[in-house]
Amino acid sequence: MDDKQQVKVLSFIKDLPNICSLTGLLSAVLGIYFAIAGNFEAAIIGLLWAVLFDWYDGIIARKMKGRTKIQAVFGAQLDSMIDIVSFGILPAIILLSYGNYNVWFIPGAFVIIATSAIRLSYFNVYGLIDSKTYRGLALDNNVLILAFLFLFEGFFGHSAFSIFIYVILMLLSALNLSSIPTPKFGGKWIYVLVAYVIALTSVFGWMMFNGA
Numbered sequence: 692m693d694d695k696q697q698v699k700v701l702s703f704i705k706d707l708p709n710i711c712s713l714t715g716l717l718s719a720v721l722g723i724y725f726a727i728a729g730n731f732e733a734a735i736i737g738l739l740w741a742v743l744f745d746w747y748d749g750i751i752a753r754k755m756k757g758r759t760k761i762q763a764v765f766g767a768q769l770d771s772m773i774d775i776v777s778f779g780i781l782p783a784i785i786l787l788s789y790g791n792y793n794v795w796f797i798p799g800a801f802v803i804i805a806t807s808a809i810r811l812s813y814f815n816v817y818g819l820i821d822s823k824t825y826r827g828l829a830l831d832n833n834v835l836i837l838a839f840l841f842l843f844e845g846f847f848g849h850s851a852f853s854i855f856i857y858v859i860l861m862l863l864s865a866l867n868l869s870s871i872p873t874p875k876f877g878g879k880w881i882y883v884l885v886a887y888v889i890a891l892t893s894v895f896g897w898m899m900f901n902g903a
Contacts, residue, residue: 698761703762703765703766703769706758706762706765706766707751707755708748708749708751708752708755708758708766709748709765709766709769711744711747711748711751712744712745712748712766712769712770712773713769713773714744715740715741715742715743715744715745715748715773715777716741716773716776716777718737718738718740718741718744718777719737719738719741719773719776719777719780719781720737720776721733721737722734722735722736722737722738722741722777722781722785723737723776723780723781723784725737726781726784726785726788726789727784727788729788730899731785731788731789731841731844732841732895732896732898732899733895733899734781734785734788735785735837735838735841735891735895736891736892736895736896737781738777738781738782738785738834738837738838739834739835739838739887739888739891739892740888740892741777741778741781741834742777742831742834742835742884742888743884743885743888745770745773745774745777745831746831746881746884747881748766748770749770750881752766767815768815771811771814771815774807774811774830775804775807775808775811777834778807778830778831778833778834779803779804779806779807779808779830780804780807781834782803782833782834782837782860783799783800783801783803783804784800785837786799786800786803786853786856786857786860787800789849789852789853789856790853790857791853796853796857799857799860799861802860802861802864803860803864806830806864806867806868807830807867809868810827810830810867810868811830813826819875820872822875823874823875823877824872824873824874824875825872825873825874825875826870826871826872826873827866827867827868827869827870827871827873828863828866828867828869828871828873829867829873829875830867832863832873833860833863833864833867835887836859836863837856837859837860838891839891840855840856840859841856841895842891842894
């Protein structure tokens with residue numbers, strides 16, 4: 692019997708990088724819930740933490756010793772499936788909800804989700820150009836930019852800001868599918884990401900509880 696058939700599905704849950712990945716999925720699901728409810732500050736916080744856990748699952752996996760090849764392959768597939776939720780479905784729902792579920796926002800939501808599926812499938816087949824370079828813009832950059840843009844929501848009317856983020860997300864989707872070489876951030880950049888997530892979580896948390 693093939694070794695892959697002998698491994699129980701739930702045995703992978705005990706793998707620490709997968710626990711981290713699933714925690715990121717929980718953050719994304721909470722983000723989806725709050726986006727549907729119209730609490731965009733909380734939705735963005737969920738989005739930010741989904742990115743952070745996505746970065747950390749790879750860091751943990753690389754530092755762990757004794758992981759089998761099957762564990763590594765499963766972890767990579769799990770991470771890819773979760774990325775579609777975190778960086779495809781969640782931002783699409785934020786766009787739809789912020790656009791009051793207007794029918795004209797449906798094509799944008801489709802483009803975001805389709806882009807994430809195509810890009811992740813391409814990456815799973817071809818990987819990086821080299822150890823430090825992606826082909827096209829990585830999906831996590833989209834949501835980090837989206838979170839930053841929401842800091843300036845108060846300077847726009849609701850309709851104007853909905854069109855603004857619609858246009859920006861479409862431009863980012865085009866960059867995701869482009870052949871432009873972009874840097875793969877890693878190493879000490881994790882500290883920058885941690886600081887960014889904590890800072891924006893604090894700001895959006897303050898805005899949420901002070902009715903900004």
